[in-house]
Amino acid sequence: MKKTFGGPAIFLDRSDINTDEIIPAKYLTEVTKEALKPYCLEDLKLEGFDPKGEELKQARVVVTRANFGCGSSREHAPWVFEVNNIHTIIAESYARIFRQNMFNCGMLAIELSPADIQKLFDLEEAAAGKIEIEVHLDRQEVVANTGAGAETFRFEISPFDKALVQAGGWVDYADARY
Amino acid sequence: MGQTTAEKIFAAHLRDEPFPGAKVLNLDRVFCHEITTPVAIADLEWRGKDRVFDASKIKAVIDHVTPAKDSKTALQAKMLRDWAHRHNIKDFFDVGRNGVCHAIFPEKGYVRPGFTVIMGDSHTCTHGAFGAFAAGVGTTDLEVGILKGVCAFREPTTIRVNLTGTLQQGVVAKDVILFVIGQLGVNGATDRVIEFHGPVVEAMSMDARMTLCNMAIEAGGTCGICQPDMTTVDYLWPFVQEEFASKEAALAEYSRWCADADANYEKVLNFDVSVLEPQVTYGFKPDCVKAVKEMVGTRVDQVYIGTCTNGRIEDLRQAAEVLKGRRIADSVRGIVSPATPKIFQEALNEGIIQIFMDAGFCVTNPTCGACLGMSNGVLAEGEVCASTSNRNFNGRMGKGGMVHLMSPASAAAAAITGVITDARTL
Numbered sequence: 250m251k252k253t254f255g256g257p258a259i260f261l262d263r264s265d266i267n268t269d270e271i272i273p274a275k276y277l278t279e280v281t282k283e284a285l286k287p288y289c290l291e292d293l294k295l296e297g298f299d300p301k302g303e304e305l306k307q308a309r310v311v312v313t314r315a316n317f318g319c320g321s322s323r324e325h326a327p328w329v330f331e332v333n334n335i336h337t338i339i340a341e342s343y344a345r346i347f348r349q350n351m352f353n354c355g356m357l358a359i360e361l362s363p364a365d366i367q368k369l370f371d372l373e374e375a376a377a378g379k380i381e382i383e384v385h386l387d388r389q390e391v392v393a394n395t396g397a398g399a400e401t402f403r404f405e406i407s408p409f410d411k412a413l414v415q416a417g418g419w420v421d422y423a424d425a426r427y
Numbered sequence: 428m429g430q431t432t433a434e435k436i437f438a439a440h441l442r443d444e445p446f447p448g449a450k451v452l453n454l455d456r457v458f459c460h461e462i463t464t465p466v467a468i469a470d471l472e473w474r475g476k477d478r479v480f481d482a483s484k485i486k487a488v489i490d491h492v493t494p495a496k497d498s499k500t501a502l503q504a505k506m507l508r509d510w511a512h513r514h515n516i517k518d519f520f521d522v523g524r525n526g527v528c529h530a531i532f533p534e535k536g537y538v539r540p541g542f543t544v545i546m547g548d549s550h551t552c553t554h555g556a557f558g559a560f561a562a563g564v565g566t567t568d569l570e571v572g573i574l575k576g577v578c579a580f581r582e583p584t585t586i587r588v589n590l591t592g593t594l595q596q597g598v599v600a601k602d603v604i605l606f607v608i609g610q611l612g613v614n615g616a617t618d619r620v621i622e623f624h625g626p627v628v629e630a631m632s633m634d635a636r637m638t639l640c641n642m643a644i645e646a647g648g649t650c651g652i653c654q655p656d657m658t659t660v661d662y663l664w665p666f667v668q669e670e671f672a673s674k675e676a677a678l679a680e681y682s683r684w685c686a687d688a689d690a691n692y693e694k695v696l697n698f699d700v701s702v703l704e705p706q707v708t709y710g711f712k713p714d715c716v717k718a719v720k721e722m723v724g725t726r727v728d729q730v731y732i733g734t735c736t737n738g739r740i741e742d743l744r745q746a747a748e749v750l751k752g753r754r755i756a757d758s759v760r761g762i763v764s765p766a767t768p769k770i771f772q773e774a775l776n777e778g779i780i781q782i783f784m785d786a787g788f789c790v791t792n793p794t795c796g797a798c799l800g801m802s803n804g805v806l807a808e809g810e811v812c813a814s815t816s817n818r819n820f821n822g823r824m825g826k827g828g829m830v831h832l833m834s835p836a837s838a839a840a841a842a843i844t845g846v847i848t849d850a851r852t853l
Contacts, residue, residue, distance in 0.1 A: 267820050269799075269818070269822055270820070273800070274823075278497070278499040280499070280506065281469075292822040321799075323462075324547075342614065345618050345649055346565060350565035407449065408447075409448070409579070418567060420574075
């Protein structure tokens with residue numbers, strides 16, 4: 250199923266946020282994606298971040314630093330975002346398996362340069378957290394809207410990953426092709 | 428120009444390249460366990476495509492929570508079990524015959540040099556010890572692997588790690604890989620294969636090579652790869668002797684997967700490990716690594732010996748050597764999980780289980796167990812575990828718990844004294 254992208258963003262200011270922090274292993278006993286919904290980022294300890302807070306509930310986009318999603322191969326990590334309507338992650342870089350899992354689910358793992366990520370964090374700080382992200386996959390741009398204006402960032406995505414997102418994920422893509 | 432091992436395997440398995448750089452590979456093995464497979468099975472059923480591409484190439488095991496601890500894990504096990512029976516997957520290992528996936532599948536001879544292997548488990552990189560390309564994947568990749576026998580990868584570049592010198596007595600593969608991860612960093616090998624070379628690797632047993640490759644993912648690596656040699660052939664011989672006239676013939680065949688002398692590497696790292704000391708992690712990332720001697724005296728509440736990193740017979744022998752004739756500290760809970768029934772049996776026959784029990788260890792059935800805090804051996808808030816596993820993430824073994832990764836001998840030493848200890852000083 251094809252996803253929608255963009256919306257209010259939550260900012261997680263740390264590199265190497267791992268899959269155990271995104272969804273602790275004790276919840277891997279669930280056999281449906283929906284059951285994971287209450288546990289998003291439950292073990293992430295970060296100043297000012299509350300996994301049960303309103304900000305995460307409203308968020309449709311996560312902006313973070315480097316090597317996001319390192320650790321386990323559990324697709325429960327992208328799924329817990331998916332069932333919380335977060336279909337877009339923007340980071341400096343990702344762990345390979347997490348990144349592939351995002352595209353395989355038809356979701357976006359957008360990479361921006363460290364300088365652009367810093368600019369997003371600066372914009373967020375200036376706007377006191379009120380920031381909305383628009384995603385234009387066709388022209389490979391994200392637009393950050395704050396009360397003070399809009400700033401555009403161009404991103405690269407491989408044609409294969411783009412095709413997966415446009416197909417709604419790898420199962421549909423592979424099933425049609427192999 | 429010459430090729431790395433991964434490049435040779437990619438070239439031999441290429442099914443499709445839908446876009447430049449996106450390589451869809453044919454798979455020789457799809458491994459499954461009960462945590463990441465059930466959602467794939469359910470999705471295939473929902474799509475009306477409950478089929479498998481080749482039942483003989485799919486192997487399945489219940490290992491993470493076994494025997495089931497509650498209704499949910501019983502359901503996961505049942506979904507995998509019913510699916511394996513429904514599709515006539517003969518190599519399925521249930522309670523009594525099951526063990527940790529990355530120990531039992533190699534033990535059964537399922538992995539050969541030059542193979543492509545995927546599994547919904549990040550430590551699938553272990554199987555690169557055989558000169559295979561083996562990668563951990565998510566459930567969607569697993570699902571497509573089950574249905575179509577293919578998986579897509581960006582062709583990885585390769586980092587060559589040359590390990591030279593001679594390891595000191597009491598310094599083992601676990602210490603080497605912790606050191607290498609400390610050097611590379613947790614994302615130092617992302618989208619890369621780590622190819623291990625040099626006399627130190629050549630001298631290692633298959634058990635030790637699996638420990639080495641197991642933790643490639645902790646540096647972000649797609650796979651750790653060792654070069655197939657006579658040690659590989661000796662290990663596989665019981666399974667392949669019908670295929671070859673002699674071990675030399677097997678070696679000649681497998682050697683074609685070795686990297687060419689003029690292969691192109693993104694970088695080459697040379698480590699003389701002659702002076703390497705036993706290593707241990709601190710903090711919550713596997714690249715936070717120090718010499719054990721710098722952490723001596725740190726209190727531990729639990730010691731865990733086992734897992735896909737260090738639950739094999741050699742690991743248990745190394746721990747038993749330290750434990751023999753000793754008792755663990757009153758303040759410590761010692762837990763050992765032999766990784767497979769065969770290893771358990773060998774440990775029984777060699778008197779190793781007796782040594783663990785005399786020392787005061789709890790011996791569990793083969794399972795992933797305490798490693799990821801989802802079955803037995805969970806830590807309480809504020810507790811510390813000395814563990815032979817591969818991840819020290821915050822909360823990994825239980826919310827608020829702390830994990831120090833180390834070798835089996837170091838873990839055994841910590842059990843005896845109740846604090847982090849250099850086993851060589853006991």
